[in-house]
Amino acid sequence: MDLIIAALVAGAAAAAKDTAEKSIKEAYERLKELIKKRFADNEAAKVVLDEHEKDPQTYEAALKKKLTEAGVDRDEEIKKVAQEVMKKEDPQGAAAGKYDLRGSQGVQIGDSNTQNNTFK
Structure with a gap:
């Protein structure tokens, strides 16, 4: 889930810049489009996604909840x-493999995080 949230935050920040590369903006728009398809029957979730774009800190917890409910974190595409x-x-x-999640469990995106996991 952290990767998806990080991509939404990074994409929104990049899209807001006039100097952002077209490829970043296109990938970000594609990500939002795919998420909105998962939210097809949930207008409240779509609103949270739109509001998160404007104010990520305020809407992060609500967006995580909506993404989890919609199973977005299990969608490979x-x-x-x-x-x-x-x-x-x-x-x-x-290039350092920071965003390659194949075979990963308990992943966090970002630096200086703390996480405790128990896998069975």
Whole structure:
């Protein structure tokens, strides 16, 4: 889920800049489009997604809830497009494998995080 949220935040920030590359903006729009399809019958979720774009901090928890309810975190196409956004926004991090989640469990995106997991 963190990858998807990070891609939405990075994509929104990039899209707001006049200097952002067209490819980043296109990947971000594709990500939003895929998520909105998952939210097809849930207008409240679509509103949260739109509001998150304007104010990520305020709407992050609500968006995570809506994404989880819609199963977005299990959608391979959405995860792939989120990775694409991050690769375009942070090529160095992508080259270091920061956004490659194949075979991963308990993933966090970002730096200086703390996480405790128990896998069975």
